[in-house]
Amino acid sequence: MKKVKVGALETITPPRHYDLLARKICDSELLTVARVFMSAHGGAEIDEHPAEHVFYVLRGSAKMFDGKESFEVEAGDSIIVESGETHSFTGNGKEDCEYLVVTLNRSAL
Numbered sequence: 268m269k270k271v272k273v274g275a276l277e278t279i280t281p282p283r284h285y286d287l288l289a290r291k292i293c294d295s296e297l298l299t300v301a302r303v304f305m306s307a308h309g310g311a312e313i314d315e316h317p318a319e320h321v322f323y324v325l326r327g328s329a330k331m332f333d334g335k336e337s338f339e340v341e342a343g344d345s346i347i348v349e350s351g352e353t354h355s356f357t358g359n360g361k362e363d364c365e366y367l368v369v370t371l372n373r374s375a376l
Contacts, residue, residue: 273302283312286358289368299370305329307364310357319371320348322356327364330357 276290286309293300302325313332322331328341334353340346348354350373358364 281311283314285309285311287311297372297375299368299372301368301370303364303366303368305356305358305364305366307358307360307362311355313353313355315351315353317350317372317374319350319373320346320354321369322346322348323367323369325365325367327362328359329364329366330359331355332357 271292273290273292276292278288278290280287281289287303287305289301289303291299291301310329313334315334322340323345324340324342326342328339330337331340331346332353332355339359346356356366356368
């Protein structure tokens with residue numbers, strides 16, 4: 268068991284992301300859990316890869332793009348992105364967003 272003080276973790280901006288800061292709570296070959304603070308104009312480029320994501324919005328709101336259409340997400344919403352699905356998670360230009368993202372890399376199994 269390990270207790271993690273999230274506020275004390277290093278902040279990073281992952282490649283192909285902009286105007287956001289992430290703190291990786293757990294980072295292994297199989298599983299990554301991060302708490303992310305994204306500005307209203309931040310986000311990530313459109314992506315598609317074998318990993319799966321679960322996003323959980325803690326505060327604020329943002330836009331999710333599934334490769335065809337965008338939709339708004341807000342505090343309390345969860346989004347599941349399956350392996351190989353096109354996606355991007357970006358600010359909506361209205362307010363900042365704080366969320367958790369869990370990434371599962373099944374190819375590491």
